[in-house]
Amino acid sequence: MRKTILIPTDFSVQSLSVLKSILGNNSSKNNFNIVLTHGYTLSNSIMDLLFYSKNQQINELKTSEFNQALEVIKNKYQSQINSITIKLFNGFTVAAFNTFLEANCIEEIFIADQKMNFKNKKSFNLGPFIKKCNGKFTTVNVTSFSEATVKDKVAEVFNQMSIG
Incomplete structure (x- = not known):
């Protein structure tokens, strides 16, 4: 069965741990259309x-580290991934977010139990929209990445995948 899911991202390797967790624990062997979404305020x-x-x-x-980690996930779980798209949400209201979900045929939203780290001042957290929207959302417990360099985080994704 094909399922379309939304995962908020801050374009860090850590934000992909939600995707890895979903694919790693997919006992129903669903195929997923994955929409990685980032909140971004447009200029005036x-x-x-x-x-x-x-x-x-x-x-x-x-970032290049994000791209590398995403490629690792795509290669490891290619049988479960139908498509991965990255989209920006530029709205200001829950109604706009509901329209975004409907337009992208989102069936479920998965969010991390950790706070995102936005590096761009125009980026914003989708959490308040997700919690108030009409869509079904699930909070995913992800193992915390240690305070390490970005290279170590990418290596940690590789190691977790080879172990799991």
Whole structure:
């Protein structure tokens, strides 16, 4: 059965631990359409909006470590992943978030039990929208990454996957 899920991301390796947990504990062997979503406030400047590109903004927010970890997850769980897309949510209201969920056919939202670390001042937490929306959401307990360098975090994802 194919299921479309949303996972909020801050484009850190740690934020992918929710995805890894879902795929690693998938006993029903569902196939997933995964929508990684990031809250991002648009500029008020007309010039900025004229030249705004969601894909360019996503590429600026992603890190090479995030890309590497995402590729590892894609390779390890390719039989369970139908698609992975990354989208920005630019709304300000719960109604706008509900419309976003409906437009993307989201069946369930999975959030981490840990706080996200946003590095861009225009990024915002989707948690308040998720908790008030019409969609079903599940909080996932993820093992905390140790305070280590980013390289160690990527290596930790590799090690957890080879063990699990």
